[in-house]
Amino acid sequence: MTGANDLSQVHEVDVVVHPGKQELSDAIAARLVTAIADVQAQRDIVHLSLTGGSLGSDLWASVAALPARTAVDWSRVELWWGDERYLPAGDPDRNDVQNDAAGLATLPLDPARVHRVAGPDASESAEASAEAYGDDVRASDTDAFDVMILGVGPDGHIASLFPGHPAQQTSDALAVAVHDSPKPPPDRVSLTFGALGHAREVWFIVAGADKAEAVARGIHGAPPELNSAAQVKGRERTLWLIDQDAAQAL
């Protein structure tokens, strides 16, 4: 990983800094393909949870361009999303649609293993969609997500859990409906903190100077009303994959 600067074991998390957003995206893709192939050498199915946002989509362009993507049996990958904007299937503002357009759709996935959050075209309400999504996660035969990928907003949000928003406090469900989101669109469905941390590895992926303060708080610790990322850790590993701009406040 040329140019990568490993600031390992900062406050019980691993931090890897890459020069810029493109290098970061390519490095996440390489790391992800290797992680999936490693799990597939041990067992049949891999559970992977994805994120929206620009980097969360860019990484699929990087995977699609990576020759080593063929080291993965994509038909044995179960795909989930940490959150989804409560919009109809196919809406260009949905996270899954943006991931697909960036390159995810080019991979030979099994559509039956791609777990999309139901939108208003396929559910009565965001609450009903969240409940169905939680049931889907519970019914899957996994002990934990193998890799939980999470983008981080400048305000410190992860998935659709915004600092200080009441939906952050849901602890009795795997997924929650979010209304009045400070970032549009207002209605969303999100995994809860408990479900997001139900992962062997959590990877926070962040680029840009506007995220530097959120990154520092996420790594060094902060209360939920200031930062959501600080509330989630992987069971085996918590990894921050960031670019130099996002590392400015460390």
Ligand SMILES: O=C(O)[C@H](O)[C@@H](O)[C@H](O)[C@H](O)COP(=O)(O)O
């Ligand atoms: O539903 C959303 O609005 C996105 O999923 C959002 O949570 C995103 O992951 C972060 O805001 C980081 O996005 P960027 O990588 O574009 O900064």
